[in-house]
Amino acid sequence: MKVVKTLKHPITSHHRMLDATLHVYQEALSFLITVIQEQFITLESLSTQAVVTAVERLTHHTRQNPNPLYAEFDQRFYKFPSYFRRSAIAEAFGIVKSHHSRFELWQAERQHALQEGKRFSRKPPTLQAQHKAFPCLYKGNMFIRTSDRTANIKVFHQGDWVWLPITFKGQDLFKRNVWSMKECSPTLVRTGKRYALHIAYKGDVKLTQTEHSKQRVCAVDLGLTNSAVCSMMDASGTVLARTFINQAKEKDRMRQITGKLKQAQRQSGIGAKPNFWRRMNGLQTHIIHDTAHQILAFAQKYHADVIVMEYLGKMRLPKGTWGAKRFRAKLQFWAKRRIQTKVTEMAHFLGMRVSMVNPANTSALAFDGSGFVQRNTKRDVAVFTTGKMYHADLNASYNIGARYVLRNIQKSTSEKRWLSLEAKDPSLAKRTYWTLASLIRVQQALRLQT
Incomplete structure (x- = not known):
C-alpha cells in the first residue's frame, strides 16, 4: 500500500519576511474561489486539470489570450508565479466543489423533513472565501535545496517575487524511516509567528501476509x-x-x-x-x-x-x-x-x-x-x-x-x-x-x- 509521512522542518533564518507571501497567496485563493463560484456551472463536469486550464484562460493574460474575462487578477497579483496560480486554482476548485456537495446534502435533508411534516430549522451552508491555506513550494520553480539545511525559496518581498536563501532544522531520515522514500515538494506553513517547511515523503509498504x-x-x-x-x-x-x-x-x-x-x-x-x-x-x-x-x-x-x-x-x-x-x-x-x-x-x-x-x-x-x-x-x-x-x-x-x-x-x-x-x-x-x-x-x- 502507498503511505505518506510528513516531517516538519522549522525555518530558523526568516519569519516576518514570509508574511507577505502567505498573505498574497491567500488573497489570490479568495479571488479564485469567487471566480470558480460564478463559473461553476461550466466547470462542474471538468477534471481538476481541465479546470486549472479553463480558469487560467479566465484570469491570466497571455499572447494567445489577450482579453481574459477576469483581467483584474493580473493587475492585483502582478507577476504571480504560475505554479502558485495553478496550485491556488486546484485548491479553490476543491473548496467550491465541497461547498456545493454540502449544499446538496442540506437540500436533500430539508426535502426529506418537509415530506414527513417535520420542522427543519438548520441553516444552509455558506461558501467562505477567506481560508488559512498554505502554499506548496514546487521543486525547481519555487524551492531549490542547496544543502541538507539550506534552500532558496521564491517569496513576495517589496512588491516583487525574489529568491530568498533560508536555513531550516534538519531531520534524522534514518530514524524516521523515510531515507528510501520519495521526497515531495514542501509546503510553507505558519504556526503562530513561526514558519516551517512541511515535507512529505511517499513510498510503498507491504503489509504482513502471515497466515x-x-x-x-x-x-x-x-x-x-x-x-x-x-x-x-x-x-x-x-x-x-x-x-x-x-x-x-x-x-x-x-x-x-x-x-x-x-x-x-x-x-x-x-x-x-x-x-x-x-x-x-x-x-x-x-x-x-x-x-x-x-x-x-x-x-x-x-x-x-x-x-x-x-x-x-x-x-x-x-x-x-x-x-x-x-x-x-x-x-x-x-x-x-x-x-x-x-x-x-x-x-x-x-x-x-x-x-x-x-x-x-x-x-x-x-x-x-x-x-x-x-x-x-x-x-x-x-x-x-x-x-x-x-x-x-x-x-x-x-x-x-x-x-x-x-x-x-x-x-x-x-x-x-x-x-x-x-x-x-x-x-x-x-x-x-x-x-x-x-x-x-x-x-x-x-x-x-x-
Whole structure:
C-alpha cells in the first residue's frame, strides 16, 4: 500500500519576511474561489486539470489570450508565479466543489423533513472565501535545496517575487524511516509567528501476509482508568506479554483545568476561554501521541502482525452523567478516536495491519467464560462470578484479541463444521459473547477433529 509521512522542518533564518507571501497567496485563493463560484456551472463536469486550464484562460493574460474575462487578477497579483496560480486554482476548485456537495446534502435533508411534516430549522451552508491555506513550494520553480539545511525559496518581498536563501532544522531520515522514500515538494506553513517547511515523503509498504494460524495479535483496550492496556497473544490464545499505558500527571492536570473551565463558565457563561482550551488541547495531544507511540513500541518489541482495537461508533454516555463529568467523558472519547487514527497511520507505515472488532460485552464478560462481571466504583477492577478479581481493562484486551482470532477461524471454517462447534458451545452463536475462553475451547475442538 502507498503511505505518506510528513516531517516538519522549522525555518530558523526568516519569519516576518514570509508574511507577505502567505498573505498574497491567500488573497489570490479568495479571488479564485469567487471566480470558480460564478463559473461553476461550466466547470462542474471538468477534471481538476481541465479546470486549472479553463480558469487560467479566465484570469491570466497571455499572447494567445489577450482579453481574459477576469483581467483584474493580473493587475492585483502582478507577476504571480504560475505554479502558485495553478496550485491556488486546484485548491479553490476543491473548496467550491465541497461547498456545493454540502449544499446538496442540506437540500436533500430539508426535502426529506418537509415530506414527513417535520420542522427543519438548520441553516444552509455558506461558501467562505477567506481560508488559512498554505502554499506548496514546487521543486525547481519555487524551492531549490542547496544543502541538507539550506534552500532558496521564491517569496513576495517589496512588491516583487525574489529568491530568498533560508536555513531550516534538519531531520534524522534514518530514524524516521523515510531515507528510501520519495521526497515531495514542501509546503510553507505558519504556526503562530513561526514558519516551517512541511515535507512529505511517499513510498510503498507491504503489509504482513502471515497466515492467521501463525499471527501474533496485539490487542488494545482504550480504557477508562488507563490510556490503553495492551496484551500480546498468539492464535492459540496464549498470552505472551501485557503492558499498561497511562499518563497520570497529564490527566491530573487535565482534571484540574476542566474543573476551572466549568467554574469560569458558571460565573461568566459559555464563551471563549482561550487559555484553558489551549492548555487542554496541548495536554490531550501529548496523551494521544505518547499513547500511540507506546502501543507501537510494544507491538514492535514482540513482533506483532496485527493490532486489534474496538470499533468506537457513536458515543453513549451513562445516564446521570452531567456537568464536568460529562465534559471529561467527551474529551476522553475524542482522544480515543484520535489515538486509533494515529495508531492506524503509524502501524501501516511499519507494515502492520490494523483491525477492529465489535466492542459489545468485551468489558462486561469475564475472559475465563464465567459470565458477566461486576465493576467497582472506580471501574478499574472486575469481579467475576467465581469471586476472582481482575483488572477490568486487561480482561477486555484478552476478549478483544480473542474475538479477532475467532473471526478469522470462522471465516476459514466450513459452515457445517462451524455449526458442529456451535452445537458443543452455544455461546459461539453470538459474536458479542465471544471471550478468550471461547477461543481456547474452539482450538481444542479443532485439534480433536483433526
